[in-house]
Structure formats: structure tokens, C-alpha cells
Amino acid sequence: MNGISGFVLRHRLLIALLWLVAACGGVIAVTQVGDRLKENFAPPGSAARDANTAIVDAYGTGGEDKPLVPVVTLPSGLTVDSPQARPALAKAFAEGGRRIGARVASYGDTGDRRFAGGDGRTTFGLVFPPASGGAGGMDDGPDLSGPLADAMRPELPEGATLRVTGINGLAEDAGSEGPSVLMETLVGAGGALIVLAFVFGSLLALVPLVIAAVSILTSFLLVYAITGVTDVNFMVQFVVALIGLGVAIDYSLLVVTRWREERAHGHAGEEAVRRAMATAGHAVVFSAAAVAIGLVAMVAVPVEFLRSVAYGGMIIPAVSALATLTLLPVVLVTAGPLLDRAAPRWRGDGSRASRAWTAWTRRVIRVRWAAVVAATAVLGGLAFAALGLNLGEAHSDALAKSGPARDGITALQRSGVPSGVLTPVDVLLPPGTDAGKAADGLRGVRGVHTVAAPAGGMWRRDGSALVTVVPEAEGGTDAGKDTVRAVRKAVPPGAQVGGGTAADLDFVSKVYGAFPLLLALICLLTFVLLARAFRSLVLALKAVLLNLLSLAAVLGSIVLVWQLGHGSDLIWGISGTGSIAAFTPAMVFAFLYGLSMDYEVFILARIREEYDRTGSTEAAVVEGLGRTGRLVTSAALILFMAFASLAAAPIIEVKVFATGLGLGILLDATVVRALLVPALVSLFGRWNWWLPGWAARVLRVRAAPLPAAPERERVPA
Incomplete structure (x- = not known):
């Protein structure tokens, strides 16, 4: 690290110019990268993806795209069995389908009484608009419910009521507008500035934001380059902007805090920067590596969507670490003292540990067993809730509470029609198959309301059906x-089953089938990295196990807040979704596994440093957490605000993802790092620092034999 610092400080002008060029390129990339992002979610090679692709290629409709569901309520005295009703309904649905180029199934063209409710007056149809090209993504194309309704109304019997519903319509009525990525980033940056101003009390608070801005722009430039080689999912822009904001500030905050501490101890100029980089710089490198390792899972999974998000997720910590290790030293040497000159005395100069965190740590150590039991009970209780996780699409009840789409599904349900009609399943029959016979066979399947197999070019092509x-x-x-x-x-035989539900089933099988093996690989890599960083087997093992427990607790929190609705309705006005999008646990795990390791590395690296200086475990815990507690709390608060901003996105899946990350950061920074970590490290005593010779040779670091006798020491006064 001294060599890197020396090179950077000797070539500070060149370093600054290179980052300036990269940031300017990033500004251009930000304006264009959105048009090159894709929205594919389904895993390649899965039966559902192949089916959906074949259906869209042959018929231009259906696949994973949800249909529009027009709901017609006939006037009093008229039912679907009335002589004039069926022809009018058939003409209305046919005209609506013709107007928007859709494939249609309704009572009018099938005569199937299952397309009508028990009252005989309420009937519905399935209208499959031209495929949006999203291939299972969130891009549902233009809203065609208005043109569809305009085309149908003149053909319906006088006095009939028409409401167009559907999953997409319900989702749009629930909130079709939300902050853009830029606005969310600016909101997160504003919150970060408030926290940083409190931490530093001077213009030095602007420095981490500058590093974050340069890191994010450079990352967008690299993402733009990657889009020329492979498909990149649209969620990468959220990942780069908001996680980048948090990670880059985290790394900068760690180095700047240590730089202020070195200056308070009498080191000035380049020497203060070199000393800060020699300690905090190492922690930044290990933190970035931990984030990258957490994302290995998504790169290893053969799913384009997860891989592309992983690429973006790996770029931002790497670029943030590089900017922190190169650009930040230049800024601190040239402008740091001037920016920090106005810091008020009550903020302190960094020469002493935080009094509040020091006192807190002493209390935790005194009641270490109670702290371990309490923290474990909280995390274990939340983790238990994760056992009820149900992966799938959000239920219609979790979407819009009012509007035409909600009125439509309400009218259907009141007439006895189940809400499952919103999520039909297309089956592509191979040439030579009798469509009528196949439909009759499927009607007898348990859980099937009805099966539509109309004749015509929108349902029969090139021998298939x-x-x-x-x-x-x-x-x-x-x-x-x-x-x-x-x-x-x-x-x-030979038929292909498509639709969103089939795609979800294949996604779960493809992604989570091999997950235990991937999890073992990630844990092993992380263990090796941390054992080398801390020169301790126990600390590395503890970090991995606590991370897994914390992640399980986060998944349980998502189940409680979103799936069961204990909080989603209160905060967002959205009822329990009943299920969680299939990709959410994988993404939450991949990002939180690495992000939470940041705090572990920040705290334990300092505890290790203090133990090497004092030889006392408890003194090291008190001083280490006293030095890093405010840093970790501030960093967690910044990340939490970034994720809270992301939770304002209009897409429910993004809200759930952001909520999981936000809750994970809060749990990790409070229950885990502020309570469980100091309690456990103090309990382990001398075993924290044990690194046998064989392990040291494998890790290529200096061995640390176990002390001959247990430590017997009092908590420092």
C-alpha cells in the first residue's frame, strides 16, 4: 500500500486528469446507457423460456406478457344467455382485438359459460396484445386499455358497463410514476451530505461525495462498454447509482476519518495520507474483495439477468475502491487541510475514540452473555420467518386499491369468477395435435377454471395451435x-407450456437448485480472504456465520413486511403481496453478503490493530469499536437512505429489493456489529487471535500461536 500511495502522490496531476476524463465519459454514458439496457429475466435453456419465445415468434402475442381482461357488466334484464347478448359481445371483443392487433378469447367467440359469472350479467375476455419484447421483463409496452375500451364500447348493448383490468393495469394504477434513477441518486446524495456534515462539521464532508460521483460516472462508462458485448439488465442502473453512492462514501469515509486521526497525532501532508492508506487502505481493498466475492454467486448462475446485474455490482465496488486509493489521496494532500479548517471543536479532531461508543462497548462486554442471547434471539426469530418464503408474482390484492382495473377485478370476484383469470397459461401445441381434444383434456386438470381454444388465424398457424x-x-x-x-x-407430447408462472418455476429451479453449492463456495472464499486479513481462523469463521444468520433474518423481514404485509400497507399503502419475486432473494443475498462485510472488515481490522498494539482482547474491542462505531453507523445510515430512495421506485419488485437491502444494513449495523460482534469477540478471548502454522503457510501470512494461558482481565475503565 505504501508503494501505491507513493506512486499516486508522485503523479497526482496525471491521476486527477485520468479520473476527470473518465468522469466526463461517464456523463455521456449516463445519457445513453438506458437505451441499451435489456429487461430479460427468464433463465436461458428453460422450458418456459423456450415456450414463451416460440409462442411470441409464431403468434406475436402471449408468452410472459399478461393479457388485458375486459370485464363487461350487462344492463339489468340482460344476461349472456339472452339472444342478442352473445353476438354483441363477440362483435365488441373482435373489434377491440382488431383495433390493437390482439388475440382474443371471450364468451362471444367460445360460448364457454365459464367466461361469465354466476349472475349471468358479468362476463370477461382475455385480450393478448402484441408482445412487448420484454421476454418476461417488466417492460409491458404501451398501455392499450384505453384504445381497447374505446373500440369495444360502441358495440356493447346499451347500458352495459366496461372496465378493463389485468395485472399490468393494477400495477400501473398502484403507481405508474416514481423518481428517476437520477432523482433517487440526488435524494440519496442529499441525505448523505447531511450525515457527512454531522460527522466532519466542515467542508470535508464534500470529499466523499466527490469520490462517489466520480466512481458512479466511471462505473456507468464501463457498463456502457459492457452493453456492447452482452445484454445488461435495466436494474444495473439502480445498482450502480445507489449502491455505488453508499459503497464509495463508505470507503472514502473510512480513509478520511483515519487521515484526520493521523493529522491529530501530529502527522501532516503526505505522511498523514501515507499512514492513513497503510491502514484504512488495506481495509478498503479487503472490503471491495468481499463485495465481489458475494457477487460470484450471480456470475456463476447461468441466468443472463443475474449475471448482468452481477457485472454492474462488481464494477462499482472495484471502481469505488480504485478511486478511494488513487484520487482520494490526491484530494486530501492538495485540499484536505483547507477543507477541514472550519471544523468546530465539539466535533473533535479524531485523536480520541468516541466517548459514546466507548461507553456502549464497555456495557456490552459487561453483559456479553445477555447481549449474545438477545441478539441471537432477534436474528433467529426473523430467520425463522424466512421459512415461509413463497416465490412468485405479487397477488392482485397487493396492487391498486382503486381505479378501473380494481373495479374490474372486484366485479369479477363478486360474480364468482376467480382472480386466477388474470394469469392465464398459454400452451403451444405441435402440428398434428387436435386442439379441441387437448383443451378437453386440460379442462379436467385440478385447479383449471376453463380452457380457451378458439379457431382462427390468431390461434392456428402453420399447423400449430x-x-x-x-x-x-x-x-x-x-x-x-x-x-x-x-x-x-x-x-x-411435444406441447410447450408458457406464461409467467412457468417461467418463475423454472427460474427457481435453475437459480436455487445449485445454490447450496454456490453458497459453500462463497463462504469458503470469504473465509480464506478474512482469515488472511485478520490472521485469525475464529474471527473469519465468526464473520461468515454471522453474515449467513443476518441474511436469513433479512429474508425473514421481507416475508413479514411484504409477503405478509406487516408494514407494507402502513408505509406504502400496499397490502401483503403473498409472494416475493423469484429473483429477489438471490439479489439481496449477493449484495448484502458483500456490503455487510464492509462493516465487519472496518471494525475487526481496527480491533486487530489495537490487539497487536496492546495485547488485550477487551481493550482492543473497546478501542476498536470506539474508533469505528460512529463511522459504521454513519456509513450504514447513508446506505439506508440510498435504499430508502430506491424504495420510492414505482415497481413493486424494486421496492421489495430496496427494502431488503435497507433492513439488512440496519440489522447489520445495529444488532450484529454494535451488539453481537463485540460480545462474541470478548467471549472468545485468546481464541480470536489463533492462527496455527499450517494455516499460516496456506494463507502465506505470519502464524499466531494460541497463548499459553487464558486471558484474565477487566473491562478497561
Whole structure:
């Protein structure tokens, strides 16, 4: 690290110019990268993806795209069985389909009484607009419900009521607008500035924000370059902007805090920077490596969506670490003292540990057993809730509470039509298959409400045929998924089952089937990295196990807040979703595993340093946490505000993802790092520092034999 610092300080002008060029390139990339991002979620090679692709290629509609569901309520005295009703309905739906180029199934063209409610007056149809090209993503194309309704109304009987519903319509009515990535980043940056101003009390608070801005812009430049080689998912822009904001500030905050401490101890100019980099710089390198290791899981999984997000996730900590190790020393040497000159005395000069955190740590050590039990109970209780995790699409009840789409599904349910009609399943039959016979067979499958197999060019092409299975339960429910599994078993040989639910089932199988092996690999790599960083087997093992417990607790929190609705309705006005998007646990794990390691490295690196200086475990814990507690709390608060800003996005899946990250950061910075870590380290005593010779040779570091006798010491006064 001294060599890097020396090179940077000798070539400070060149370093500054290189970063300036990269940032300017990033400004251009930010304006163009959005048009090059894709929205593919389904894993390649899965049966559902192949089916959806084949359906869209052959018919131009369906696949994972959800249909529009027009709901018609006939006037009093008229039912679907009335002589004039069916022709009018058939003409209305046909005209609506023609106007928007859609494939249609309704009571009018099928005569299937299952397309009508028990009252006989309420009927619905399935209208599949031209495919949006999202291939299972969140891009649902233009809203065609208005043109569809305009085309249908003149053909309906006088006095009939028409409401167009559907999963997409419900989601749009729940909130189609939200802050842009830029606005969310600016909100997060504003919150970060407030925290940094409190920490430093001077213009030095601007420095971490400058490093973050340069890191984010440079990362967007690299993402733009990657889009020319491979598909990159649209969620990367959120990852780079908001996680980049938090990570870059974290790293800068660590180095700047240590630089102020070195200056308070009498070191000035380049010497203060070199000394800060020799200690905090090492922690930054290990932290960035830990984040990257956490993302190895998503790179190893053969799913384009996760891989592309992982690429973006690996770029931002790498660029942030590089900017912190190169650009930040230049800024501190040239402008640091001037920017810090106005710091008020009450903020301190960094020469002493925080009194509040020192006192807190002493209390935790005194009641270490109680602290371990209490913290473990909290995390264990939340982790237990994760056992109820249900992966799938959000239920319709979790979407809009009012509006035409909600009125439509309400009218259907009141008439006895199940909400599963919102998530139909397309089945592509190979040439030579009798569509009518296949439909009759599928109608007998448990959980199927009805099956539509109309004739015509939108349903029969080149010898193949489409039939649409209408389930009773929505695809995001356990019953809905069971229905799709049963349909897959019941279809004729060679038939392909598409739809969003089938894609979710394949996603879960593809991603989480090999997850235990990937998890073992990640834990092993992390253990080796931390054992080398801390020169301790116990500290490394403790860090890995606590991370896993913390992550399980986060998943449990997501289940409680979103799936069961204990908080989502209060904060966002969204009822319990009943299920969580299939990709969410994988992404939350990958990012939180690395991000939470930041705090572990920050704290334990300083505790290790203090132990090497004093030889006392408890003194090292008190001083180490006293020095880093405020840093970790501030960094966590900044990240939390960034994720809170991300939670304002209009897409429910993004809200859930952001909530998981935010809760994870809070749990990690409070229950884990402020309570469980100091309690456990003080309990382990001399075993914290044990590194046998064989392990030291493997890790290529100096061995640390176990002390001959247990430590017997009092908590420092």
C-alpha cells in the first residue's frame, strides 16, 4: 500500500486528469446507457423460456406478457344467455382485438359459460396484445386499455358497463410514476451530505461525495462498454447509482476519518495520507474483495439477468475502491487541510475514540452473555420467518386499491369468477395435435377454471395451435403454481407450456437448485480472504456465520413486511403481496453478503490493530469499536437512505429489493456489529487471535500461536 500511495502522490496531476476524463465519459454514458439496457429475466435453456419465445415468434402475442381482461357488466334484464347478448359481445371483443392487433378469447367467440359469472350479467375476455419484447421483463409496452375500451364500447348493448383490468393495469394504477434513477441518486446524495456534515462539521464532508460521483460516472462508462458485448439488465442502473453512492462514501469515509486521526497525532501532508492508506487502505481493498466475492454467486448462475446485474455490482465496488486509493489521496494532500479548517471543536479532531461508543462497548462486554442471547434471539426469530418464503408474482390484492382495473377485478370476484383469470397459461401445441381434444383434456386438470381454444388465424398457424388455460388461482400462489405443474404433466407430447408462472418455476429451479453449492463456495472464499486479513481462523469463521444468520433474518423481514404485509400497507399503502419475486432473494443475498462485510472488515481490522498494539482482547474491542462505531453507523445510515430512495421506485419488485437491502444494513449495523460482534469477540478471548502454522503457510501470512494461558482481565475503565 505504501508503494501505491507513493506512486499516486508522485503523479497526482496525471491521476486527477485520468479520473476527470473518465468522469466526463461517464456523463455521456449516463445519457445513453438506458437505451441499451435489456429487461430479460427468464433463465436461458428453460422450458418456459423456450415456450414463451416460440409462442411470441409464431403468434406475436402471449408468452410472459399478461393479457388485458375486459370485464363487461350487462344492463339489468340482460344476461349472456339472452339472444342478442352473445353476438354483441363477440362483435365488441373482435373489434377491440382488431383495433390493437390482439388475440382474443371471450364468451362471444367460445360460448364457454365459464367466461361469465354466476349472475349471468358479468362476463370477461382475455385480450393478448402484441408482445412487448420484454421476454418476461417488466417492460409491458404501451398501455392499450384505453384504445381497447374505446373500440369495444360502441358495440356493447346499451347500458352495459366496461372496465378493463389485468395485472399490468393494477400495477400501473398502484403507481405508474416514481423518481428517476437520477432523482433517487440526488435524494440519496442529499441525505448523505447531511450525515457527512454531522460527522466532519466542515467542508470535508464534500470529499466523499466527490469520490462517489466520480466512481458512479466511471462505473456507468464501463457498463456502457459492457452493453456492447452482452445484454445488461435495466436494474444495473439502480445498482450502480445507489449502491455505488453508499459503497464509495463508505470507503472514502473510512480513509478520511483515519487521515484526520493521523493529522491529530501530529502527522501532516503526505505522511498523514501515507499512514492513513497503510491502514484504512488495506481495509478498503479487503472490503471491495468481499463485495465481489458475494457477487460470484450471480456470475456463476447461468441466468443472463443475474449475471448482468452481477457485472454492474462488481464494477462499482472495484471502481469505488480504485478511486478511494488513487484520487482520494490526491484530494486530501492538495485540499484536505483547507477543507477541514472550519471544523468546530465539539466535533473533535479524531485523536480520541468516541466517548459514546466507548461507553456502549464497555456495557456490552459487561453483559456479553445477555447481549449474545438477545441478539441471537432477534436474528433467529426473523430467520425463522424466512421459512415461509413463497416465490412468485405479487397477488392482485397487493396492487391498486382503486381505479378501473380494481373495479374490474372486484366485479369479477363478486360474480364468482376467480382472480386466477388474470394469469392465464398459454400452451403451444405441435402440428398434428387436435386442439379441441387437448383443451378437453386440460379442462379436467385440478385447479383449471376453463380452457380457451378458439379457431382462427390468431390461434392456428402453420399447423400449430394455441390453447389458453385459465386457472382458478393466481400464478403467484401455491395453488396457482401447483396448477401449472399439473398442466405441464397433462399436455400432449411435444406441447410447450408458457406464461409467467412457468417461467418463475423454472427460474427457481435453475437459480436455487445449485445454490447450496454456490453458497459453500462463497463462504469458503470469504473465509480464506478474512482469515488472511485478520490472521485469525475464529474471527473469519465468526464473520461468515454471522453474515449467513443476518441474511436469513433479512429474508425473514421481507416475508413479514411484504409477503405478509406487516408494514407494507402502513408505509406504502400496499397490502401483503403473498409472494416475493423469484429473483429477489438471490439479489439481496449477493449484495448484502458483500456490503455487510464492509462493516465487519472496518471494525475487526481496527480491533486487530489495537490487539497487536496492546495485547488485550477487551481493550482492543473497546478501542476498536470506539474508533469505528460512529463511522459504521454513519456509513450504514447513508446506505439506508440510498435504499430508502430506491424504495420510492414505482415497481413493486424494486421496492421489495430496496427494502431488503435497507433492513439488512440496519440489522447489520445495529444488532450484529454494535451488539453481537463485540460480545462474541470478548467471549472468545485468546481464541480470536489463533492462527496455527499450517494455516499460516496456506494463507502465506505470519502464524499466531494460541497463548499459553487464558486471558484474565477487566473491562478497561
